Amino acid sequence: MAQVSAGELAKLAVLFERHHRSLFRYFVSLNRDRELSEDLVQDVFFRILRYRASYDPSKAFAAWMYQIARRANMDRGRERRGEVVGIEEFTTRHGDPASAEAGPEEHAAMGQNLELLDRALALLPKDKREILILSRFQELKYEDIAAILDCEVGTVKVRVYRAMRALEQIYFALEKEKAS
Amino acid sequence: MTCEDIKPLFADYWSGTLSPEDRARVEQHLEICADCRAESKRLEALWRNLALLPADEPDSALRERFYETLSAYRDGAATGAKPRAAVWQMLSRIAAGIALVTMGAGIGYGLRSNQASANEVTQLRGEVNNMRQLVTLSLLQQQSASERLRGVSWAVRAEPSDTEVLDALLAHVNHDPNVNVRLAAVDALRPFASNRVTRDAVMQALAGQTEPIVQVALIDLLVDLKEKDATEELQRVAVDHLADSGVRERARWALEKLQ
Structure with missing residues (x-):
């Protein structure tokens, strides 16, 4: 760590500004724990500093960063083994989710739909949730997701589809439960 | 289709x-x-x-913490783990104060032998070392990880014979809740490496460590120290199925290097 140059630290600050929000969202979506997610974001940037020599500049930086993020999350998961946060303990986090152009009724309906969708996402098995976060929230290319998850591009596409199917099933189950 | x-x-x-x-x-x-x-x-x-779906936004404290830690690293990077300028200024003021008092005493007592002034220099150096140790140990006990990181960068300036600082560093390598502090503590062990106790402790730390990234840092340190006695422990890690695959691979690499 003593060999880190001032220039490299300045670069790390640029990377932090560019990526810390999306990394935070990734960790919160996976773990549903804000405090833990903030620790993990911090952890990722200092791992980047430590492992900077292993980055291949011909590959996408985001793919490499999320590989580190996954690793950090797994390491932390091992430390926290046994601590499972129930869905009821997870505080809902929405401000105003509806889109601006909707009228008041659509607005309310959309808000409810999104709340339900968020709950469904939280109930999705972790691997399925992760692939949707990477493909939909982080808008990573399939090639990058394949590198992050260490699988083929074709496999990523199939897994995104399966995750969407599973999400749909949970979503409709929640909707039914609400209606009854 | x-x-x-x-x-x-x-x-x-x-x-x-x-x-x-x-x-x-x-x-x-x-x-x-x-x-x-x-x-x-x-x-x-x-x-x-x-x-x-609305994105969760991190608190502003995340940015503050990041820049605090970054500045602790920067201080370490500038001159090979040099502590913050402000702390150094404080230390040099204390040292200058001690020197003035000593000088004043010297003038007051009139003529003194060379031996006596050499003793004073030794005593003064001892005082500065004590101060350095005090600051290091106190920073290492702080709640905030970035303060502890700062403590680790102070530790690099400790006397290689300072067993209290060495013990504190080893405790942080083994038990600090923050991985970054553990890693920095591993690096800070280098100046203490001539000490047999340190080398044995590094091998023990490797046996007890579960964090893969810290395990790799410990293995790298053993290679840098050309620690031949580590072979047995490295062989154990290389085939340990509970260890991370990257760690096993690093252990194999280290065994080749040490041969």
């Missing part, structure tokens, strides 16, 4: 990122297959709504 061929293309179809050929194939299939058409429509609505 069968339903199974089409489904993996759905997400790109909804996002409008399919090639014109694939898009035409999906559309053709949807025209003739009512099941896929209905499914695509339902899932597309969810896919669109996913993008509307």
Whole structure:
């Protein structure tokens, strides 16, 4: 760590500004724990500093960063083994989710739909949730997701589809439960 | 194309990122297959709504913590683990104060032998070392990880014979809740490496460590120290199925290096 140059630290600050929000969202979506997610974001940037020599500049930086993020999350998961946060303990986090152009009724309906969708996402098995976060929230290319998850591009596409199917099933189950 | 061929293309179809050929194939299939058409429509609505879910924003404290830690690293990077300028200024003021008092005493007592002034210099050096140790140990006990990191960068300036600082560093390598502090503590052990106790402790730390990134740092340190006695422990790690695959690989690499 003593060999880190001032220039490299300045670069790390640029990377932090560019990526810390999306990394935070990734960790919160996976773990549903804000405090833990903030620790993990911090952890990722200092791992980047430590492992900077292993980055291949011909590959996408985001793919490499999320590989580190996954690793950090797994390491932390091992430390926290046994601590499972129930869905009821997870505080809902929405401000105003509806889109601006909707009228008041659509607005309310959309808000409810999104709340339900968020709950469904939280109930999705972790691997399925992760692939949707990477493909939909982080808008990573399939090639990058394949590198992050260490699988083929074709496999990523199939897994995104399966995750969407599973999400749909949970979503409709929640909707039914609400209606009854 | 069968339903199974089409489904993996759905997400790109909804996002409008399919090639014109694939898009035409999906559309053709949807025209003739009512099941896929209905499914695509339902899932597309969810896919669109996913993008509307509000993003969680981190607290501003995250940025503050990041820059605090970064500045602790920067201080370490500037002159090989030099503590913050302000702390150094404080230390040099204390040292200058001690020197003035000593000088004043010297003038007051009049003539003194060379031996006596040499003793004073030694005493003064001892005082500065004590102060350095005090600051290091106190920073290492702080709640905040970035303060502890600062403590680690102070530790590098301790006397290699300072067993109290060495013990504190080893405790942080083994038990600090923050991985970054553990890593920095591993690096800070280098000046203490001539000490047999340190080398043995590094091997013990490797045996007890569960954090892969710290294990790798410990293995690297053993290679840098050319610690031949580590062979047995490295062999154990290299075949330990509970260890991370990257750590096993690093242990094998280290064994080759040490041969």
